[in-house]
Amino acid sequence: MTSKSLMTFPLILPTMPITSQLINQIKQHYGLDWYGTHGVVHWSHVYENGMRLAAQDGVNRKVVALFSVFHDSRRLNEGVDDGHGPRGAGLAGDLRDLYSITDQEFDLLQIACRLHTVADTHRDITVQACFDADRLDLGRVGNIPDPRYLCTPLAKEREILDWAYNKSLIRKFPCDPFGLSDIF
Structure with a gap:
């Protein structure tokens, strides 16, 4: 196959698991200000960071996308909240019928949510990308x-x-947050 013939085939990315229905269900379980420090604007930045980081070999885009919406979804406050990662992982389990991932992907999502504030790193590149996607939004x-x-x-x-830090200082949604045009 020549490079010209490759250009005739569209680039197909894996179907992303985040839907408006999933976001709305998470919102129903969210107990803080939806637009607060750890709310949906932060999640949209983590998603955007994560999609950039998913360009690395071995990073699972679906897991990183889902991490963005679940990792802080069950916070009880905007300060120190030691149990929020495991609670977010629990919500990911409770809502699993709303998105499609393999058991292996689900295990990585659970690990990333549970450990994102307590582990420095992890051996899996997907979990590492989840941690970094969140940490890159610290400017907020x-x-x-x-x-x-x-x-x-x-x-x-x-x-x-530089890109992530400058973006984190602007507290607004990117265009089509979470890859959805119908969400807000």
């Missing part, structure tokens, strides 16, 4: 992401750090 709380606390090579690149 007045912190500059430090490459020493990031896991993946791409997240540590100056271009990515």
